Amino acid sequence: MSNLAKFIAAVSAATMTATFALPAIAQPLRDTDLDAPTTVTLQSQPASDDSTDAMPGNPDAELPDKVASSIPDDATIVSENHAVTSDGKLKDIETGKTVTDPELVGTKTEQPDPLAKTDGESFIPVEASEVKDAVKASGDSESSASSTKPIALDNNEYGAYWGTYNGTQAFFEGSGKLFVQSAKGVVDVSAWQKNINWQSAKNDGVEGAIVRIGYGWGNGLDTEAARNISTLKKLGIPFGVYLYSYAYDATTAAKEGANVVNLLRKLGVTPSDMTFPVYYDLERWSWTGHVPPTDPDVYDAIANAWYEKLQAAGYNNLSIYSYTSYLKTALNSSNIWSKTRWVASYGSRSGFSFSTNDRAWQYTSSGTVNGITGNVDLNAFGYARAIVEQGAANSVYRLYNPNSGLHHYTTVYNEALTLATIGWRYEGVSFLASDSGSPVYRLYNPNDGNHLFTMQNGERLILASQGWKDEGVAWYVDAKAANPVYRLYNPNSGEHVYTTNADEYEQVGQAGWQQEGVAWRTNG
Known part of the structure; x- marks a missing residue:
């Protein structure tokens, strides 16, 4: 199993209790x-679209043979067989009689199961006037009002x-x-x-x-x-x-x-x-x-x-x-x-x-x-819009888990997209890595879900000996790069956060995080 697959499985089990297949790399619509x-x-x-034999807005619900004249136009049709008047009374569509069955209307102190009127199926309420018009149109046509005619899709036709x-x-x-x-x-x-x-x-x-x-x-x-x-x-x-x-x-x-x-x-x-x-x-x-x-x-x-x-x-x-x-x-x-x-x-x-x-x-x-x-x-x-915008090559994406409070960093677009899909908040591109240079190692703590990124091989080996999973090289950084990436440590959660923003570094430090200096440097 790849490191990416292992990571997705781990965070799904630990924080989201969900697993998803990774989507493909983004491609333009063809x-x-x-x-x-x-x-x-x-x-x-x-x-399905509406059929002439179906309730307006409900293509799989049968249109009644008639609507009682006593049911006002502004009543609401709430099932294949029932309408609700403006004073809250449930009526039989075809007879106009008031329904008193407590299984359907409840009592003054007990609410009925709302799905009892439709035998457990969903129904979108519609005005009685629309149903009356549909009944008339159906009667004027050659089609029968005794059954629905849902139309199957065929290439979006x-x-x-x-x-x-x-x-x-x-x-x-x-x-x-x-x-x-x-x-x-x-x-x-x-x-x-x-x-x-x-x-x-x-x-x-x-x-x-x-x-x-x-x-x-x-x-x-x-x-x-x-x-x-x-x-x-x-x-x-x-x-x-x-x-x-x-x-x-x-x-x-x-x-x-x-x-x-x-x-x-x-x-x-x-x-x-x-x-x-x-x-x-x-x-x-x-x-x-x-x-x-x-x-x-x-x-x-x-x-x-x-x-x-x-x-x-x-x-x-x-x-x-x-x-x-x-x-x-x-x-x-x-x-x-x-x-x-x-x-x-x-x-x-x-x-x-x-x-x-x-x-x-x-x-x-x-x-x-x-x-x-x-x-x-x-x-x-x-x-509606892409939840993670694909950055330039070597972009390091930053995401935040609102449930666990942890941050995560990755250069893998699909990993960022998958995490965002299952509820992590995408916080943009944190910085740019390099094609080559000094490695930054990635380790995972299976006990608390934390990830650590470090250039120090000694730190890597110590953590691995303590039960952290060594996930190899996360990315590379240029030793001659000028812009610092700061590292902070939260002694309460065990989390490390990395930022190029000096103001964030100072503010988070003032909030009680330990400022651990420059983790590495980046060109962007």
Whole structure:
């Protein structure tokens, strides 16, 4: 095994509990990249466009034969069979009768499982007026309204698709516009997917999972969450979690935030265990005796209160999930949008203007994956812009792990890119090495995850005798170079930091780090 492979395996096990294949060296986009996308089982699932026999915005959900005249145009269709009126009542679409089943609508004190209305499948709510128009259009056409007609992808003829960009796996909108590069195929799951065989799913191309941890407050864990998370950790499949919200003000949002913290702690899930965020699922809900908010200002307070509870507990990788139409109405605020990094949209494009570089798109609710019973949501998680810019030859990249607090340095672009993909923060090119000259050795401490870089062969041999892994020559430096690279040591963490910035050297030294002088010199 190469030093690079050993390093990726080590940091994955020690700090991110995830393993990834290294992407190829970045290459410019070619026309053939658009016509011949990389094919893997999970990613080859279609992102279908709307069919005349399908619900608007939900190409795999059946259009009803009719919509009861008693259901107002401004009602919200929330499943194949149900609508929610402005006063919060759940109605049968075809009969217009009020639904009272507590399994579907809950009670005044108990929230229902939000997926019960759809038998565990995701559904993007849509206005009743749009469904009525679709029913009329379907009746005027020769097509039958009794079944859906999802359209499979064929070289981007109909929808979003997987391909390659900058030498990495990527996901594109139907128009060919890049959505994300360094992309991962991710599923989101709940108890409705039952007992998942995660090894089969991983073998079938699943590269990550978002697990429902629960919904609302006082409802306990999703019944499959503990097993799902335990198995994902064991198999090294990156994961995050989500909580479906029933909050109607800041107070109830704070309860939901505290609920997430308690559930995560119950499972023993620390911030460093999760590669993906903790998501706050904000959708238009239905709950007997309660009405969801419609004012973006109210949702601002809800989001802020939930974030405060998670952040106070040390969970800082947070995001909001919703669907595009809700983001453009009840969630239409700069605060909410800035926090939103995952959206649901089942057409040929995401339809949302992300403010963040890292983003995710739930592009279908009807994927099929080995090891998972029935349909499952498929998502593309990645980055719109390259997360590590390829520097000049001999660039030494610097990265920071927000979970462990460690820095790392490497001249290998793919190593820097892989670390950034699994959550390390890219901090730019620290300095330039040389093609030849005096060697700088790299050693790794398997006990605390620290790396050390040194020109001193004696120091190298002593550390190797104490259990550090000697990883050979990291790079070379020119003995005649003029610009100093300073070395600092943190006696608390055992970490060394290297910098060409004299101000940083002084400030970090004043913060308690030991200033160890010039480690070597560089020409740039």
